[in-house]
Amino acid sequence: MGGALSCVGLVGLLGLAGCALPGGGAPPAAATTSTTPAPTTATTTPAPVFVVPGACAQLLTVGQVADGLGVRLPGTTTYVVGEPQPDIGRTARITCGYGVAPATDTAGASDPLLEVTVFVYDGPAAAAERVEVLVANQEQQGVRADPAVVPGADAVLLSGPADTTLVATVAERTYALTLLPGLLDAPGTQGALQTLAAVAIAAGDPADGSAAATG
Template identity: 30%
Template sequence: MRVGLAVLGAVLVVSGCAGAAPPSNSPAVPVFSSAPAVAGVERTVPDNCGDVATLDELTRYLNNLVTGTVQPIVGVAQSNIGRTARIDCYYGVQAGQPMAKAKVWIGLASYVNEESARKRLTVTVADEQSAGATVSDVQVGADRGVLVRNANWMLVANRGRVTVVVQVIPVLVREDHAGALLGQVADRALTNR
């Protein structure tokens, strides 16, 4: 019993020396897991936004109510960049407003190979940086993505040959939670149902 308490005491002392962060007054970011991806199965780009994400899912992932309509634009293949399929989903479009006023935009695209997908993401991030955006690396499920801060929050990532772009108006997410929350939305969009 004394040995167990001594070990527990040593663990507490060592963990206390590790520079634990002071308690924060901000609420914890809720973490939701998307449907488990099937090993070896790459995401297919669907032809409807309900298979990308729903308004209810976005409300839950962003921890903020997303209301309005969902409007899709199904894209076409574009051989000069290696794109084979695309869908853009505009969530939270209010009556009488254009799609550009959507609260959330999620774009999925597939490419002929992973190299083409990564190249498109690199171009997107470079274009945003040249326009003055700041970028940081964030977690997207088991993968990594890039969080871009411009007029809106944007996250870009790829999983194999499929890319995702998630863009959210700033009032929907706090700055200190943007990477985690958009990472969850991107992971959901990159996961087959």
């Protein structure tokens, strides 16, 4: 192998300098180039934000309620916006009543057969704390608390003589679904509430950062 090739091989493999070329003399300086890296701009994708439903149909439609319960409820639907409570970390609350008999000239509107409330807090810790307080309070009043199964949520079923309520928490949101007695038996009530809670939670899961919690 000739000297020139030997020098090139060493430079390429080991990064050595000062190899002599045939005929003597120092090798010519290698041409160098420099590049300036293009500036990079950090991009931040906004975190998905929960949107408080602006109507009951955005929470549970009448058809979804009928499918979950196995029976279509009579009456109308009501929508109520609650006040924030900063002292407990609650930023929003809405309540939807399904199966409400409208008021008449002689009587006011009836209680809903199914009531669904969404509470929004300033963080998961505040939401979890409020559920703990609720469950402890209900148990002190003789209400039975049992585990419930709602995909992606921490859920508990509160069964009392007046009604049955399923409470499901996802991150900073808590869903409370209350069904009056008489429509379904106990196993049917739990199954229906679990189904409806899962549907309501899926409808409210943030998909992108284009929405904001309100109300």
